[in-house]
Amino acid sequence: MAGIFALRVLWTLPRAHQAFVFHEICGLCHHYLRSKPEDASEISSEELVSEVWAKLIGSITMPDPNDVAERSNFPDPSDWTIDPHVPENDGRVVWLIREIGGPRALAHRCEDIRRRRWGRATPGLGRPLVQRSELPDVETDPDEGGLGPADAVNIWRGVLITAERAFRPDDDVCKLLRMLAKVPGVLDGSDGSRWPMGRLVTILNAEFSPPSWSDDRVENAKKRLLNWVQRLMRQNNLDATDLEAVFARVARQQVQQQMPAMDSSEANLQS
Amino acid sequence: MMTRSRFYRLALDANERQANVRNVDVLPIPTLDERATLYLRAIHGNRDFTEEERSNARNILLNSMAAEIAAQVIPAEQNPVGEHGADRGSPLAQYAAQYWQSVQRKEAIKVAPIARRRTSILALTAAFGLVLMQIDNKGDSLNDTCGQK
Numbered sequence: 001m002a003g004i005f006a007l008r009v010l011w012t013l014p015r016a017h018q019a020f021v022f023h024e025i026c027g028l029c030h031h032y033l034r035s036k037p038e039d040a041s042e043i044s045s046e047e048l049v050s051e052v053w054a055k056l057i058g059s060i061t062m063p064d065p066n067d068v069a070e071r072s073n074f075p076d077p078s079d080w081t082i083d084p085h086v087p088e089n090d091g092r093v094v095w096l097i098r099e100i101g102g103p104r105a106l107a108h109r110c111e112d113i114r115r116r117r118w119g120r121a122t123p124g125l126g127r128p129l130v131q132r133s134e135l136p137d138v139e140t141d142p143d144e145g146g147l148g149p150a151d152a153v154n155i156w157r158g159v160l161i162t163a164e165r166a167f168r169p170d171d172d173v174c175k176l177l178r179m180l181a182k183v184p185g186v187l188d189g190s191d192g193s194r195w196p197m198g199r200l201v202t203i204l205n206a207e208f209s210p211p212s213w214s215d216d217r218v219e220n221a222k223k224r225l226l227n228w229v230q231r232l233m234r235q236n237n238l239d240a241t242d243l244e245a246v247f248a249r250v251a252r253q254q255v256q257q258q259m260p261a262m263d264s265s266e267a268n269l270q271s
Numbered sequence: 272m273m274t275r276s277r278f279y280r281l282a283l284d285a286n287e288r289q290a291n292v293r294n295v296d297v298l299p300i301p302t303l304d305e306r307a308t309l310y311l312r313a314i315h316g317n318r319d320f321t322e323e324e325r326s327n328a329r330n331i332l333l334n335s336m337a338a339e340i341a342a343q344v345i346p347a348e349q350n351p352v353g354e355h356g357a358d359r360g361s362p363l364a365q366y367a368a369q370y371w372q373s374v375q376r377k378e379a380i381k382v383a384p385i386a387r388r389r390t391s392i393l394a395l396t397a398a399f400g401l402v403l404m405q406i407d408n409k410g411d412s413l414n415d416t417c418g419q420k
Binding site for chain 2: 003004005007008009010011012015018019022025046049050053054055057058059060062077112116151152155156158159161162165180184187193225226227229230233235236237238239240241242243244245246247249250252253254
């Protein structure tokens, strides 16, 4: 949420102000790495700069399905001093540089880089000592079209993983998604946005009842899912293609996150 | 042949719905393409960018969004419902097994790991750094050899 607010602030700045922020962050990254030789030994300044901007510009916010008013607790932009001519006197610029270029924020970005490179550290054990293997060869990138059956599952799994943060795991929306992730072909043959309610009710009743499922219950879950997806798209200004690509990646990254742990346990078994 | 997922259809439906929420956010937010341009300007400065650079930037940003979501996900072992699925013997699992058998018969899964396509600036920087180190090492060993002689 903080990231998306910072992105909004950056986006409202005039180009000269943006260029000033870009330049300042570059300098702060250089300075930070000079003061941290242990970080500088494995992370280049360009890499850190890239990480800072990927994190900020690639921010995403999750709508709370119960929060209809979509309130935010961030500073009111109208309270900031705006100087269209001198960026360093502009309150938005000052706030943004402090928010993303401070030593603490940069330390987090260094840790993000290490985590991506070596995997997540386990308390007391550190990072996995084994080299990570390649990703399982079952994916097709949605960006390039030609979606295969594996992507159909990846996308629904990504939606489910994300929805479980917003809804309770026993919510009807999650049950519906769990079924779609497991059996994406259940919607095959249905016409456009109309779903085969009879078939869905039968499967959901077999798996997730009591209480028993009806057409209305499925429709209600679908409607809430649609509302949530709509707000996700609107709050992040993403279209259907973008969101599809994000969800496929969420599922892939979860597989990647689980792999170091699997590799470590295999190494332990062999030793 | 380009096909679209069922989720894409659902997202289109969601997009067509009348917004029933009051938007209190006063600051606009860039689209993915605008974000990609912003990212490229932050890294390379003001210049024209190729379509490949834009595509790579979009990839980096989509991965960043996915990482942000994945980082906040409850681990499967803490999830009371289990790992996004049903028991092996359940009707849903049986239905899923039938579905997958039919899919495997119809079509071989296309192999395209995402990492292979990503020619990022970071990878290029790292590769360039390695080349420089090797040159440097060769220089050192030459110097050592000359010194010994």
